[in-house]
Amino acid sequence: MDDIARERANSKLNTVEITNLLFGGEFIVQRMGEIRGMITSDPALQMRGYEFLDREDKYDRSVKLSTYLLKTKLSELGINHYLEKVQFFRESLGTVPPFDFTERIFYNTVNGQGTQEQKDKWLPLAGSGKILTCYAQTELGHGTFVRGLETTATYDSTTQEFIIHSPTLTSTKWWSGCLGIAATHGIVVARLITNGEDKGTHNFIVQLRSMENHEPLKGVIIGDIGPKFGFVEKDNGYARFDHFRIPRDNLLMRFARVDPDGTYTRRLSSKLGYGSMVQLRAFITFNTFEALARGTTIAIRYSVVRRQTQNRPGALETQLLDYTNQQFILIPLLATTYALYFVARRIIALLGETQAQLEQDNLTLLPEMHASSAGLKAVSTTAVSQGIEACRIACGGHGYSQSSGFPELYSNISASMTYEGDNNILLLQTARYLLKMVNELSHNPNHPLSDNVKYLTDNNCIHRPYSLIFTSSQQQLSLYRGMVRASVHRAHARVLDGEKRGLDTFDAWNQAAPELIQCAEAHTYYVIAKSFIESLEMSGVTNMCFENQRIMKKLSDIFSLHYMLQKSGVFIESGVIHGSDLVELREVLVSLFAEIRTEAVSLVDAFNYPDFVLRSVLGRKDGDVYRAMWDWVQDNPRNKHPDGVHPVYHKYVKQLLASKL
Numbered sequence: 111m112d113d114i115a116r117e118r119a120n121s122k123l124n125t126v127e128i129t130n131l132l133f134g135g136e137f138i139v140q141r142m143g144e145i146r147g148m149i150t151s152d153p154a155l156q157m158r159g160y161e162f163l164d165r166e167d168k169y170d171r172s173v174k175l176s177t178y179l180l181k182t183k184l185s186e187l188g189i190n191h192y193l194e195k196v197q198f199f200r201e202s203l204g205t206v207p208p209f210d211f212t213e214r215i216f217y218n219t220v221n222g223q224g225t226q227e228q229k230d231k232w233l234p235l236a237g238s239g240k241i242l243t244c245y246a247q248t249e250l251g252h253g254t255f256v257r258g259l260e261t262t263a264t265y266d267s268t269t270q271e272f273i274i275h276s277p278t279l280t281s282t283k284w285w286s287g288c289l290g291i292a293a294t295h296g297i298v299v300a301r302l303i304t305n306g307e308d309k310g311t312h313n314f315i316v317q318l319r320s321m322e323n324h325e326p327l328k329g330v331i332i333g334d335i336g337p338k339f340g341f342v343e344k345d346n347g348y349a350r351f352d353h354f355r356i357p358r359d360n361l362l363m364r365f366a367r368v369d370p371d372g373t374y375t376r377r378l379s380s381k382l383g384y385g386s387m388v389q390l391r392a393f394i395t396f397n398t399f400e401a402l403a404r405g406t407t408i409a410i411r412y413s414v415v416r417r418q419t420q421n422r423p424g425a426l427e428t429q430l431l432d433y434t435n436q437q438f439i440l441i442p443l444l445a446t447t448y449a450l451y452f453v454a455r456r457i458i459a460l461l462g463e464t465q466a467q468l469e470q471d472n473l474t475l476l477p478e479m480h481a482s483s484a485g486l487k488a489v490s491t492t493a494v495s496q497g498i499e500a501c502r503i504a505c506g507g508h509g510y511s512q513s514s515g516f517p518e519l520y521s522n523i524s525a526s527m528t529y530e531g532d533n534n535i536l537l538l539q540t541a542r543y544l545l546k547m548v549n550e551l552s553h554n555p556n557h558p559l560s561d562n563v564k565y566l567t568d569n570n571c572i573h574r575p576y577s578l579i580f581t582s583s584q585q586q587l588s589l590y591r592g593m594v595r596a597s598v599h600r601a602h603a604r605v606l607d608g609e610k611r612g613l614d615t616f617d618a619w620n621q622a623a624p625e626l627i628q629c630a631e632a633h634t635y636y637v638i639a640k641s642f643i644e645s646l647e648m649s650g651v652t653n654m655c656f657e658n659q660r661i662m663k664k665l666s667d668i669f670s671l672h673y674m675l676q677k678s679g680v681f682i683e684s685g686v687i688h689g690s691d692l693v694e695l696r697e698v699l700v701s702l703f704a705e706i707r708t709e710a711v712s713l714v715d716a717f718n719y720p721d722f723v724l725r726s727v728l729g730r731k732d733g734d735v736y737r738a739m740w741d742w743v744q745d746n747p748r749n750k751h752p753d754g755v756h757p758v759y760h761k762y763v764k765q766l767l768a769s770k771l
């Protein structure tokens with residue numbers, strides 16, 4: 111039996127049960143499998159040789175296939191459900207679709223910010239691909255500071271139109287995906303000016319290109335911003351507007367409207383205009399689960415196939431995963447993947463509750479939703495970007511080849527630390543919420559608190575437990591509560607200290623940024639650890655077999671304890687553990703890693719990525735990695751010159767070699 115088969119044979123887990131839990135049940139998993147069958151049986155959708163294409167050829171291929179899917183294939187196969195379409199689209203293209211995410215941002219923005227009339231008009235067009243869309247908020251000069259955007263939308267009551275204009279170079283829209291080449295329409299975020307008054311940024315639907323010949327409309331200048339760190343083929347673009355007119359009812363008017371005479375009214379909060387960012391941040395957390403699931407699948411499968419160094423005479427070389435250093439890297443990442451899955455479910459559920467409240471004009475959950483989604487987006491994208499890079503390094507030299515799948519996976523996910531809000535900025539938003547709670551409590555000790563910040567009034571968690579049991583979930587949560595509570599108070603004290611020293615509000619806040627970011631990160635890790643622990647009690651988990659439940663608990667322990675070890679300084683500074691406890695903490699982790707070691711392959715198998723989706727020679731399900739690497743390099747055009755001689759020889763090298771020294 112080969113190594114990977116033996117790993118599976120030795121596993122006691124019921125992998126199918128875990129897959130069903132992760133993807134919403136047996137029926138959905140079966141349907142996912144059917145869709146995968148449809149993709150693999152279509153010769154037009156094969157990815158072979160893809161990595162050797164250049165940017166233009168990759169873009170051409172992805173647009174060609176997307177058009178084929180949208181116009182022919184999906185309807186032919188009866189794939190109408192949105193999530194099935196998304197799966198088919200992503201898995202068949204094998205790369206970032208040319209029209210998908212950003213189109214969805216347009217769709218969600220109209221859905222969240224538009225009136226019923228506007229939804230009736232625009233959603234069927236955007237949802238069917240009859241118009242191709244983008245979300246153009248960021249400008250050359252401003253991304254983070256949304257209130258500083260410069261594009262103007264000035265209302266002209268004589269024609270009942272808005273005039274969209276880019277008054278400066280820095281007001282040029284920049285970065286929007288799909289804007290560079292494909293989009294016919296976009297959400298353009300611009301300052302609304304009516305009756306001479308600037309009402310701040312609002313969302314407008316702007317047609318960018320002709321529906322007849324796709325030329326940019328007069329008054330719109332559009333282009334592609336060029337190759338990037340990742341998202342190689344994506345047409346992130348720029349746009350400038352020269353007094354470009356759009357109808358009045360292209361302002362999304364659910365929460366803010368302009369009447370024909372120019373009268374402006376706003377309902378509820380100005381922050382509702384930021385709704386699509388909040389929504390996407392929640393979904394990005396789920397996306398990070400998927401990305402790390404891919405990374406750990408590749409690295410863990412490879413780590414049982416790859417043997418390196420004969421450590422005992424006559425014995426086989428050791429499997430990489432038997433090295434404790436390899437376990438210290440990969441097993442916490444495996445635990446993090448599961449942790450992110452559970453917390454993503456929760457934040458998406460909270461999003462649903464917030465949206466349902468909003469239907470009743472109730473904004474109670476909005477501050478918590480904003481703070482939690484911002485923190486989770488920041489923590490999850492940073493953890494996963496760093497985690498995927500760690501997986502790549504754990505695969506040695508072969509991890510660096512495009513054939514491993516890591517370069518594309520890493521370069522794309524690393525962008526998520528920036529898009530939808532730079533991660534430091536988002537953590538500062540979470541910190542702002544936490545400090546606001548501390549201030550509220552100082553005025554009213556009975557101020558209502560959401561479950562996730564109840565630690566602020568919990569006096570039981572502030573000391574080290576007399577008898578410390580690291581594997582007790584309740585103790586883990588108590589240690590986290592004490593640590594986060596102390597971190598939040600430290601950040602608060604630092605801001606107050608600045609104010610006492612005569613600093614103005616900005617300087618007092620700015621000099622406290624390291625503490626603020628630290629407390630927001632700590633709070634978010636607490637939220638993730640808590641959600642993992644609480645999820646162990648939910649029916650999806652408690653219905654699983656004993657062994658699956660046992661291993662889920664171990665993964666939850668690893669997630670909580672590994673962060674505790676990494677940030678032990680903060681836990682010690684907060685007084686909830688002592689430096690002398692770290693020896694035991696490390697020992698507990700090492701023994702947990704040993705337990706997970708034997709189940710690691712099954713735990714990644716449960717993510718259910720077939721080879722054609724994973725696109726990694728190292729992560730192959732059958733473990734036949736060296737054969738796959740050999741086959742992959744045979745597709746390299748550089749190796750296809752019949753005489754084995756590359757044309758550069760005849761162009762340059764021949765002369766060099768012929769020249770006398």
Ligand SMILES: CCCCC/C=C\C/C=C\C/C=C\C/C=C\C/C=C/C(=O)SCCNC(=O)CCNC(=O)[C@H](O)C(C)(C)COP(=O)(O)OP(=O)(O)OC[C@H]1O[C@@H](n2cnc3c(N)ncnc32)[C@H](O)[C@@H]1OP(=O)(O)O
Binds near residue numbers: 476529
């Ligand atoms: C079902 C379909 C799903 C489809 C999607 C599926 C999967 C998605 C997965 C992956 C996506 C993959 C690829 C996508 C690729 C790229 C897309 C990228 C798009 C973009 O990047 S769009 C541009 C995004 N830009 C930003 O995020 C900008 C960041 N800046 C900001 O958010 C804000 O300006 C700021 C930094 C938060 C500051 O705002 P400001 O107005 O200055 O506010 P403050 O003064 O700091 O605070 C005032 C007050 O307001 C509260 N606040 C702030 N923001 C919000 C908010 N969003 N919601 C609610 N409340 C908010 C803040 O808390 C303060 O409250 P106080 O009570 O304290 O006063």
Ligand SMILES: Cc1cc2nc3c(=O)[nH]c(=O)nc-3n(C[C@H](O)[C@H](O)[C@H](O)COP(=O)(O)OP(=O)(O)OC[C@H]3O[C@@H](n4cnc5c(N)ncnc54)[C@H](O)[C@@H]3O)c2cc1C
Binds near residue numbers: 346525528532
């Ligand atoms: C792949 C990709 C796709 C994108 N897609 C889109 C899209 O479809 N539509 C769209 O509109 N935008 C898009 N963007 C833009 C993205 O949303 C912005 O780049 C992002 O919001 C960060 O803004 P910025 O670039 O202005 O960074 P900056 O704000 O210039 O940040 C630079 C650095 O300064 C720090 N900083 C900035 N302000 C502060 C502050 N107030 N306090 C403390 N530190 C600060 C940040 O932490 C960061 O480290 C995309 C970006 C990428 C990379």
